[in-house]
Amino acid sequence: MNNGVYTDNHVLGVAYKNTSAALFGKKLHDNSGGIGQPGRTKLVATVAEHEMGHLLGLVNLGSPMQTGHQDTAHGSHCSNSNCLMYYASETSDIFGFLITGSIPAFDANCRADLRANGGQ
Numbered sequence: 396m397n398n399g400v401y402t403d404n405h406v407l408g409v410a411y412k413n414t415s416a417a418l419f420g421k422k423l424h425d426n427s428g429g430i431g432q433p434g435r436t437k438l439v440a441t442v443a444e445h446e447m448g449h450l451l452g453l454v455n456l457g458s459p460m461q462t463g464h465q466d467t468a469h470g471s472h473c474s475n476s477n478c479l480m481y482y483a484s485e486t487s488d489i490f491g492f493l494i495t496g497s498i499p500a501f502d503a504n505c506r507a508d509l510r511a512n513g514g515q
């Protein structure tokens with residue numbers, strides 16, 4: 396377990412090797428609920444569900460890919476920009492999208508991986 400200070404200002408949450416996930420409360424608090432910012436509930440729910448996806452093995456993080464859809468340039472993330480597991484879901488890049496959009500869902504490829512892994 397890495398107990399070091401996480402220094403990337405864009406990262407709102409991080410999953411540690413399938414064992415636990417951390418949400419950075421203050422960061423989420425500072426970036427939601429204000430004018431021009433997404434609602435706090437929506438933002439927290441999105442990041443929490445995204446981290447849950449990592450804990451469940453997405454993408455290619457313990458759950459074997461049924462179809463190749465890993466965004467290898469961004470680690471264990473989905474290549475579909477409309478998917479909850481797209482890398483931007485855990486960075487501040489999601490803010491603009493969430494102001495008008497709804498919480499992203501797992502796309503077909505990610506759902507297939509979860510099913511194959513014994514998930515939902």
Ligand SMILES: [Zn+2]
Binds near residue numbers: 449472485
């Ligand atoms: Zn992620």
Ligand SMILES: [Zn+2]
Binds near residue numbers: 464474475479
């Ligand atoms: Zn996906």
